Amino acid sequence: xxxxxxxxxxxxxxxxxxxxxxxxxxxxHLYFYWYRQILGQKVEFLVSFYNNEISxxxxxxDDQFSVERPDGSNFTLKIRSTKLEDSAMYFCASSRGxxxxxDTQYFGPGTRLTVL
Amino acid sequence: EDQVTQSPEALxxxxxxxxxxxxxxxxxxxxGLFWYRQDPGKGPEFLFxxxxxxxxxxxERLKATLTKKESFLHITAPKxxxxxxxxxxxxxxxxxxxxxxxxxxxxxxQP
Numbered sequence: 001x002x003x004x005x006x007x008x009x010x011x012x013x014x015x016x017x018x019x020x021x022x023x024x025x026x027x028x029h030l031y032f033y034w035y036r037q038i039l040g041q042k043v044e045f046l047v048s049f050y051n052n053e054i055s056x057x058x059x060x061x062d063d064q065f066s067v068e069r070p071d072g073s074n075f076t077l078k079i080r081s082t083k084l085e086d087s088a089m090y091f092c093a094s095s096r097g098x099x100x101x102x103d104t105q106y107f108g109p110g111t112r113l114t115v116l
Numbered sequence: 117e118d119q120v121t122q123s124p125e126a127l128x129x130x131x132x133x134x135x136x137x138x139x140x141x142x143x144x145x146x147x148g149l150f151w152y153r154q155d156p157g158k159g160p161e162f163l164f165x166x167x168x169x170x171x172x173x174x175x176e177r178l179k180a181t182l183t184k185k186e187s188f189l190h191i192t193a194p195k196x197x198x199x200x201x202x203x204x205x206x207x208x209x210x211x212x213x214x215x216x217x218x219x220x221x222x223x224x225x226q227p
Binding site: 031033035056058102106112 | 147148150152157158159160161162165167203205207212213214215216217218219220
């Protein structure tokens, strides 16, 4: 069964450093997403991406964040200058995106980001 | 603003003791309600999508139902391997794909 994969599983960085989190969505899916979950809190939407551009973003997704599909398989989230409060689990998700707008999003295992 | 509230926060059951988890929502234009299972340190695993009031979906020991204000996840004769956090999420509004999640119900099933 196809799965969303994410690397690395755990990333430790110093405050102010740039990090790139990587995801490989399910191969025939067209919509890609990033969510985050701060320890003990709800899963929160960050951004959705379709046809090589951002289709929707939340207030959390400010100028320090960016997303990119650098090739035919990878989808990345870049955080330019990390802050302590960026420490969280980051989940990538993908959905088929065909036909109805309400289609199921399948999540990856997550990358735990720790900012020191 | 879309709101999703799950109750109880935590639930401890004995193996075989059936129960229900609640997800109440306040949204404008619900298009879908999703149930996910999340194991510690892992990503949400899809269980069900419900689209309209009155709809029901079943999978093994789980059954999800939907009304105009809430959804229930019924667990019949649970086993220890059903222990996990169960997340409810909604998708609402015209053209929006973002999911709004509840805080989850942490279920522990004791043998």
